Amino acid sequence: MLEFFMLNITINGQATTQNTGSCVDAIIANMQLVGKRYAVERNGEIIPKSRLSETPIADGDKFEIVIAVGGG
Amino acid sequence: MLEFFMLNITINGQATTQNTGSCVDAIIANMQLVGKRYAVERNGEIIPKSRLSETPIADGDKFEIVIAVGGG
Amino acid sequence: MLEFFMLNITINGQATTQNTGSCVDAIIANMQLVGKRYAVERNGEIIPKSRLSETPIADGDKFEIVIAVGGG
Amino acid sequence: MLEFFMLNITINGQATTQNTGSCVDAIIANMQLVGKRYAVERNGEIIPKSRLSETPIADGDKFEIVIAVGGG
Amino acid sequence: MHETTALTIAGRIYSSRLLVGTGKYRDFAETKLAIDASGAQIITVAIRRVNIGQDPTQPSLLDWLPPSQYTLLPNTAGCYNAIEAVRTLRLARELLDGHKLVKLEVLADDATLFPNMPETLIAAKTLVDDGFDVMVYCTDDPIQAKTLEDIGCVAVMPLASLIGSGMGILNPWNLEIILDRVSVPVLVDAGIGTASDASIAMELGCDGVLMNTAIAKARDPVLMASAMKKAVESGREAFLAGRMPKKIYQASASSPREGRIGT
Amino acid sequence: MHETTALTIAGRIYSSRLLVGTGKYRDFAETKLAIDASGAQIITVAIRRVNIGQDPTQPSLLDWLPPSQYTLLPNTAGCYNAIEAVRTLRLARELLDGHKLVKLEVLADDATLFPNMPETLIAAKTLVDDGFDVMVYCTDDPIQAKTLEDIGCVAVMPLASLIGSGMGILNPWNLEIILDRVSVPVLVDAGIGTASDASIAMELGCDGVLMNTAIAKARDPVLMASAMKKAVESGREAFLAGRMPKKIYQASASSPREGRIGT
């Protein structure tokens, strides 16, 4: 019944889960991006970094988490 | 009082007059275009040649009467 | 002792022999060029066709016999 | 009778005269080229600078006296 | 498509791949002589207001070049937006008794006569929906040329260089991409200056060439028209014949290397 | 001289300004078909040793292309110095019963087939003194081209680019100086790759073009020969017709600016 308490979400196109009640900053922590430069989009809307810790994750959320890479 | 019975119209951007009750074919006749290739637009709408003789001129009508000329 | 009666000559860079006493037209005949377009050079000098039959071959003569071929 | 004692010479294409007995260095002095960079050709032959003072001028001598100028 | 020998536009076959304009000539007689020397079957005409008061007894362009003998291609030269262009071609259709084949050109400004692509896309859509067979003057942008084909235009006609400039083909590489992408006929329109410009366009694989000034403003327009006819045919034949490969610094003798006389 | 319409070389008039070589074809039949499609009247041939042992019953080049129908132009392809070249052309004269018109080319090396100009000048002098009418392959150096005219050559033939390279005209500016300086016919020889290259040479004012590989090594030599015929005629007509001036960023409308419909 564990999954009963889990949220099914998508990060960068990949399905994964999070504990209910956690906020978006938890994802950043899991990805070890704390202190790095990144940006987060949830369901097509950008979430400012300042709000990540106050934004609860909802079941079915789709996240895009991006960084800067080399490009022309 | 003659102008009282005249219609004020515009042909190819120039103001002119026509007798009340006349149809568009009268303009073609005046311009001696009968038997030539031309096209007539009244107030932005094309009048097929076949309809010119049944289309009465109204006061304030704007006509464009065109022919083919040399062009690249 | 046969070679005693033969002349050693070169035609188009290849060594060959001719009977003593024969004239240049004999070479043309051997090469089956009679009636064709060709030119003959002996030891660097051109021999006019008209003279081939009166030009005896000498031992050691070097001949160039040429025709026209496709060229740009 | 003065010209009797003078030598008729040509310098850079212009006719002029010099006193008899003078050497080529006199020309250089007249032209105020002393201490400058120049070269002297007499009748088509170059005279080394070191020899100018020991080279007497002869009547009819043709001199070219050149310097360096701007050029591409 | 660009490989076939006959030029087919909107289902009709043309033996000549040279299209010419009728402007800028000394008079109608010269126009007629030059056009006939060019062998062109499709000729462009402009649509203009009748000048009130002009002598109606004078022969007109169409008296010299009757629709019975030439495929007239009314253009929208002088139109600077989609609305003007559409109005002009609807008048042309009425004038030519329902004629559907037209040349759309929407210009951006007088100084360059460069195509206004956004307006051109709008006008093309409107005209295609209205049943016209649209040949369209455009930039050499391969993407928008393809869009014009997708809209339903029957031919795309990128400029070689500015109208009336005679600068020739400034960017053959873009033309090559267009030829690679577009299935309808691709004709170079505008910028041809001399015969070799037309040959080069055809050697690239273009389906045809449209020109006016290069002929009309040559010192001898009729002779230049003949030159252009041969140039287009020559370039087409060279394209179909398949040119030799270029060899950079590897000369090869045209005569056999063997059998040279000895020394 | 370069303005006249007929091509006159050594006092003889030719209606075709395209000269072609006879090398590199699949066989004599293709050679003959291509040459006839080109309309060429002057065709070059090489002089080579008879291969001892070759089947003498086989037809030869001249059986296919008899001197009675074509002006044969023997060349010295493969000669690397003046002596070889002179010997070769004397043999050619004997072979062709006193024929005087010849093409002199003295090559520098196999890799470039570039003209050896010092040897070319020597050979040209010798041949002119010996009564030949010399058409001479040379670099595009305007000064030495003029020298060759002064020596008495009947035509100068600068290379457009390396023989067999198909690179086209690499330096039209030098050709223009040659055309300005030289009175005898100037023909572009070597380097033509496709039809427009030939058109461009003629538009520059050249009196003719000589080519071989561009035709023989096209995918379809006979069709390319036809393309070249039209290209040379087209370029000549364009030259005589006088092209429109180039206008840099000054477009001018081909349709009248007046009388456009109002809005």
Added chain:
Amino acid sequence: MHETTALTIAGRIYSSRLLVGTGKYRDFAETKLAIDASGAQIITVAIRRVNIGQDPTQPSLLDWLPPSQYTLLPNTAGCYNAIEAVRTLRLARELLDGHKLVKLEVLADDATLFPNMPETLIAAKTLVDDGFDVMVYCTDDPIQAKTLEDIGCVAVMPLASLIGSGMGILNPWNLEIILDRVSVPVLVDAGIGTASDASIAMELGCDGVLMNTAIAKARDPVLMASAMKKAVESGREAFLAGRMPKKIYQASASSPREGRIGT
């Protein structure tokens, strides 16, 4: 505008007129060395998803090229419509703490990476309204380049030739019209292959050049970066110095004609 010596974009002055990309290098170390050799102050970066599972302890691009030392220019490479491009740049702005200067490029397809102009116009309008300072990759269509300026873009960046092609400037004439029409900085973006290509762009009067592949894919990227730095400075100085006029066949001696020695 194009005459001034300092490059000003969105009110900020840059001493270097060379902008470089950060893609295609062997590693970050080489990227850093090449960028510093180029003297570039503005460098483009792409925005991409974090690869889940990638080692987060590894240094990232921005560790090597910190925003404190370079003006980062996030681009939309890989976006094929306006919506993707706008989303990407909004993420970039968040990522770079509100950074407004961005490079918009909406590509048409993978094969050409040609700009999709209709989508580019839509995205540019949206981004300008959203407060971005938009530098925009576009075709060399002078009309649409002007439209992009009118929309409020801070720089227009026409391609010289296809991205990554190294073909150089295929149509300088269109660039000249753009420079004549547009007041905001005009930078050539894409297609530069070697140093002289960059010089030529600057000699035309362009305000700057943006490149990536020409440096990253040279045999020695760091040395090529230095070459490009000098090429851009050299071309700019030549533009400002005012080149001598070209003289066609009118040579003039560089040395005085008088005073040569007699003979």
Added chain:
Amino acid sequence: MHETTALTIAGRIYSSRLLVGTGKYRDFAETKLAIDASGAQIITVAIRRVNIGQDPTQPSLLDWLPPSQYTLLPNTAGCYNAIEAVRTLRLARELLDGHKLVKLEVLADDATLFPNMPETLIAAKTLVDDGFDVMVYCTDDPIQAKTLEDIGCVAVMPLASLIGSGMGILNPWNLEIILDRVSVPVLVDAGIGTASDASIAMELGCDGVLMNTAIAKARDPVLMASAMKKAVESGREAFLAGRMPKKIYQASASSPREGRIGT
């Protein structure tokens, strides 16, 4: 040889690959400023008759440009045959105290200033036998350039285009053959018009560039001299760095194709 980084002529090493002339400037002050801005170490001078009656108190060219600071390269500009050229350089050697490094140019005529190659070959042989180190102005004929090397010239200097024309490099293909054939330094002499022309010459692999008019007749000669210094360095570095290959219609993205945001 052309691969080495230092320029060595007649055993002496030069850090600058730009050689400049001293003619056509407003005055000696501008000449000096421009030459110093160019960084040139070798500067050409002409040899002329002293004007009788000219003010001897005025400073001369060599007072501004002393042989102690520059390598003077006396030329034979204005000489139209071998004899004049040899006489002129012997005077130069006397004038410069036995200086051996000279520039030979034998011109054909005033209108083109084109090299007279036959006379150039004669003069080169005479001068080499007389102990001179001869740098020789010549045509771009690869065969005669090689002959000049074989005669013993220390550098060959083909023209890019006519002296003073500013037309740039008209035939890079011939230069490439020369670079492939000749081992002594190859410098482009004459015809450079702007900075990119010099870059292109160096990118081809030339060992140096000699110019005069392009700097002296720019609107701002001193700034153009600086541009030329950077252009030559830039072109050389690009040559050594090894440019990316050109890709014809095969664009490749500069940003990674993976990891773009989903939609």
